Amino acid sequence: MSTSLPHETGPTPDEASVDLDQLRRTYRAQRDRRAPSGSTRTYTSTAGAFGYYAKDPYTPHRERRPLSDTVEALIIGAGFGGLLTAARLKDAGVDSVRIMDEAGDVGGTWYWNRYPGIHCDIESYVYMPLLEEVGYMPKWRYAPGEEIRQHAIAIAEHYGLYNDALFQTRATALEWDAERENWLVTTDRGDRFHATYVVTSSGTLTQPKLPGIPGIETFRGHTFHSSRWDYSYTGGDADGGLSRLADKRVAVVGTGATGLQLIPHVGRDAQHLFVFQRTPSTVDVRDNRPTDPEWAASLRPGWQRERMENFLEVLAGEHVEESLVTDGWTATVDLQRQILSGAVDESVSPEERELRDELDDARTMNRIRSRVDDVVADSATAEALKPWYRYMCKRPGFSDEYLQTFNRPNVTLVDTADHGGITRMTETSVLVGDEEFEVDCVIFATGFEVGVSGVLSGTLPVTGRGGQTLLEAWGQGIETLHGFSTHGFPNLFHLSALQNANSVNFTHILQEQAEHIAAVIGEGRRRGARYLEPTLEAQHAWVREVAATASDTRAFQAECTPGYYNGEGTRSIGGATYSPGPVVFHRVLREWRANRMHEILVDPSTSRPQETVGAGVSA
Structure with missing residues (x-):
């Protein structure tokens, strides 16, 4: 009817x-x-x-005493981005890792969204991260939400992240403590604790909205x-x-x-x-279907990384010998270029x-x-x-x-x-x-409200060196190095698509971001860096690179029906991400980690970036 x-x-x-x-x-x-x-x-x-x-509606409120301790790494957000970052920091030797979330448990969007029929729309074998590390094979090609949520719990348990987790807790302020050279973190539960490194991973689709x-x-x-x-x-x-x-x-x-x-x-x-x-x-x-047990038994170690990379390359328009995933996404690669970053066919005008x-x-x-x-x-x-x-x-x-x-x-x-x-x-x-x-x-x-993290909305005020707030520093436009960190805000990292890469399989993007942040922090610890902060020169150079390579999607989006892709018909989302695409971007990050890590390592004796070229980090 x-x-x-x-x-x-x-x-x-x-x-x-x-x-x-x-x-x-x-x-x-x-x-x-x-x-x-x-x-x-x-x-x-x-x-x-x-x-x-x-x-x-899922977890009863639990009272607890406010904390006033010190941790080495705080991760704000316990969705897949936060869990991946915590896991990689643990792998890098950082034992003191605290995850914090407003929800009652881990899972992010999969904690909140439990409506009937919920499944992922990306193949679960590439969407659900760390399958081999945790030792799990999804039961369905497109996994139901509860299976995904339980996998998030399994990741937290596997890496011991429940040992120091704060749930039902919202960060209300981050303030750089110049004397201690770490971050003072305050929360809505009365906490006032310190963290050497802070990573925000509060997601891009988190705050529900009503018409x-x-x-x-x-x-x-x-x-x-x-x-x-x-x-x-x-x-x-x-x-x-x-x-x-x-x-x-x-x-x-x-x-x-x-x-x-x-x-x-x-x-x-x-x-x-x-x-x-x-x-x-x-x-x-x-076309959802159960996982074929014979196919699962035939997989060799490293299969998920290979499949994820292949899927990312196909969607980014890169040449591959064989597409390991055949679905609605891989069938419409060229059409996705109108919005998503990636390679284009240069053989025609x-x-x-x-x-x-x-x-x-x-x-x-x-x-x-x-x-x-x-x-x-x-x-x-x-x-x-x-x-x-x-x-x-x-x-x-x-x-x-x-x-x-x-x-x-x-x-x-x-x-x-x-x-x-x-x-x-x-x-x-x-x-x-x-x-x-x-x-x-x-x-x-x-x-949900799109891209409105606490940092961007101002509900999580961040005050860096010299008393400058992050929103003041971004007053003329967001400025970062590779989308992760900003000059004047030491040891602070962000997971997002801003000035970074993007793809429909965003958990793969988050995994690359987590590995990059963990590699930077790991190298800083190994070298005895006083703290990690990008130079203004490196930051400006990256902002110019993003602008110079940006795809102009304004004409396409202006003709589109209103929706969150084009701000309900009022604006374009183009230019916010690195247009050459995730495959190229991840190559840029690997090269930077191998040869230009000095642009962020502050020398313990001079308070200046270390000049040694070639950090030797390629993870």
Whole structure:
């Protein structure tokens, strides 16, 4: 079933001939439906009056005494980035490693997101890190969330990280102690302890957000965010069986990657489900299957590193003899270049390459739109579910159950595009225009604030040498060496994609970052460096390199439907990462570690960077 206003859907290009001019007009018209001139979609943070949406429903609050001790390394964030950094620091001989997180346990996004149907959308054999180190083989090609969360726990146990872990704890300030030459860390639990090295790994998609719907606070039914799933209300677990929804009218707001996974379960169990959609996702085949035991038994030591590197190289556009992973990501490599960094085909002119990629994009999207017609019985519903935009305007989605859900008589698709989203909420209803939908429960599958770590948002103020704050130092733009560290802020490292590399398999990126940070700290300890801080010259040189090689994605993103990739249609995300791609970037890091480590090692006797060239670190 579907309810929506009539709208122009445009032509359906066939494989033999694509009218790009007409298709561009259709894409532009569909974009403008969702972002009328002069208006933007607003979101509300799960803080302040809406802070209860972000509360932890999984782990009871535990009281403890404040700490006032000293550790060698503090890692803020216990997702895969923090766990990988802690593991590599342990490997490098740093025994005193403390992990800290606002959550009640390790896992990061996999701690918070436990909604029904949750799986990774990157092959688990390359997504789940340290499989060989921990001695684990995923049960599925695309592992369910609970399996991934348990793997994060296994990593923490394997490396002894629970021995000095602070959970349910948020860092409130970092201040460089010039006398001790280490960091004073304060928290919301009253802690005031010191750390020689601090690594922030608080993630890029961590703070849940709500749509800025007028009247959202007046609704008297039940509400929650998908990242804080309320099984006490729905019944069931991450495998489904939401039996307590059998007499409930449920609204799900959001049809991104999260919605694709949870909507089939809610549609299966609710009395009636209303799916509120502003923009349809691309929905390609998932093809999940159990791990083949014979294949697993045939693997030789080092197989995961080889497979991860191969997958990264394929997605970065590098030449490989054989692609070890064949999936929806490896089938659309050239299309991903519109957003993600990597190599491009230099054998043709940029104009020819863009035309070729646009034609390939049109054929790919035509296939995805045709799949909607093949699966969804109701023609109006099928039309509303078709994505009319370029492939990488939104994160691609994969599911073998989502489209089928709309063939259920108890599921209604509500297309909100012509209203810019839901119009308002009342005590009992959700309204789109003048159409009212009475519901008992509203589930917000509306995602997260993008790239807003505590450091960038200012909720974790950082004060470095001379009393300068990090945000003051970045007042004219972010300045780092390789994205990790900034002059004036000794022994402080960041895990992120800023001025660093990026890929759809971000855990591989995090693993490379963790290995780099551990190698730098390990070499600093070996050399007796007073502290680790990049020179201004090296920092400026890297910022210039990032700018000089940056891909300009503004024109592409300006034509895209609004979403988090383009700041809801208000800005481009281009230029923030190292455009030549992760394979090239990791090569740059290896060369730097081997020959230019002196740019960050501060001599213990002179307070100046050590001049010795060739640190001899190649890990």
